[in-house]
Amino acid sequence: MLKEYHTLVCLPDEQGIAQAAELLRTGELVAIPTETVYGLAANALDADAAAKIYRAKGRPQDNPLIVHIDSLEMLDGLVTEFPEAARRCAERFWPGPLTMVLPKSKKIPAATSGGLDTVGIRMPANETARKVIGAAGVPLAAPSANVSGRPSPTTAAHVFTDLAGRIPLIVDGGACAIGVESTVICFEGERVRILRPGFVSAEELAEVVPAVVIDSGVTEKLPEQARVRSPGMKYRHYSPRADVIIIDGQKDAFIRYVRAHAAEDNLCCLAPAAWQAALPCPVIDFGADAVQEANRLFDALRETDRRGFAKAYAVCPPKTGVGLAVYNRLLRAAGFHVVCVSEKRATKLPGCAVVGLTGQSGAGKTTVSRCFAEHGFGVIDADLVAREVTEDGSDCNRALAGEFPSAFREGYVLDRRALGRIVFGDREKLDRLEQMIYPFINTRITEKIRGFASSGRRFVLLDAPTLFEAGADRFCDCVVCVVADEEKRRERIFARDGLSDEEITKRFSSQKDAAFYTARAEFVIENNADTAALVEKSAAVEQKIRELFDEPREEKAQGSAAPADPGSADLSGQSADSQTGAEHII
Ligand code: TXA
């Protein structure tokens, strides 16, 4: 049973510090401010006191605690090794937001080290923290003073919200100066490995030690069974109740994305306050640079809860310097949900918006493309473009013939089957082919977009199965993807192309999964029902796109007339042509 406390909040004055020290000496818990976040402190040498921390926070037993010291003397006897690289780091960064993982001595109980034979040591810079450690006279184990899984606390009020009734005392030292937790490192010889990024950046560490590596767990989701060097990295973390989604892209792309999703319920953004005027939902100020973002992050996440938002779109912090620490925390708060909106994407042609259309085979792109065409969109079919650029004797064929001579006949005539035999099943050769052919295709696409724009088209649809892989999303103002369950796609491809199960499996194996598309596209159309439902969904998305670009729908009749642009005359047959590779939905 958890003991119930009447939680007091005291000032960081002499009396408050004496009260905190007394409680700590008698094996109790006290929340204290540090320069990073508030810590929930206990005597690090007392196994029972350390065990209370896990209970109060609801923290998994195998997640080790950081031990806080106020001087190098206090380090004596706590660790069995203190390598040269650690000494240099201490000289440069202590006191400060750096935690070093070192081999522990027997003095540190297993309860403190989470059963590991190492211990994380940090000498905080915050005056109050140092005074409390000094007055208690023992090293203090202190994880962040939040309930496990919640955003870390950067004010005494945050601590009170999470832990009132579970601990006797909170020392209120005001808002934390930095706002994200310390950098956690371990040593591999002279080399330093960053287990958790923090205010002390990889770049700064590299000034002191010969080599710095950033552990893959910092920005990647670890597989279930992975051996974890820093146990804290594997848990769901920093999460408010709202769904957090990171939108990775520049300001314009961010704003466009959120505007496209404005109809969603109870939405907010974590973005610079100055963007409010351009955004359709409340903005929680996330600051304008990485240092401010570090400072604001946890309070901003908690504010989504205080105000009851259901969803928060967050700008993506830079992935360098202290930005990496913010990104690492935000990734976990978002459960690794990141949408990449291309940075280069933005209308470069005044008056003409380009919409990308992509997705897996059998998902239903062709039907969607036909709907858009009927409503006046100029359509560019990337598969057709690929055929055009590889016509007999083309520059592209000349370039490819140098690399794949056996796929060409006299006069640079491409033998498609021969080329297929060379590249399918050989990832490296396929990559090489794509690298060579995409620039030719993209140049032709640009010409076609210009052609449509100069003939007065307001909207162009670029239908490309490998839109993202080819980098052609950079031509688009927004992207629509069509996805469908594998069984549905199989049925459709079977009915359309008469391929065997095995052939379909082979085709699927070279394609990306649905998540690849949904993580990158502004609009997702799920097509698991019939064509009528798909047509309806297409129309709804088209409507949203028009609203996005402030354009009412054009009359249907207008759409069927091909634009007077010679460069795109060859597109007229795009909507019903099985040799082109364009898809048909049954
Ligand atoms: O800034 C901070 O470090 C704050 C303040 C209060 O000092 N403390 C803090 O503690 O963030 P906590 O427990 O929330 O995070 C400790 C992190 C966890 O990710 C844990 O896995 C890692 O440090 N860690 C601690 N000891 C370790 C060890 N021996 N080996 C590997 N990782 C360790």
Ligand code: MG
């Ligand atoms: Mg923590």
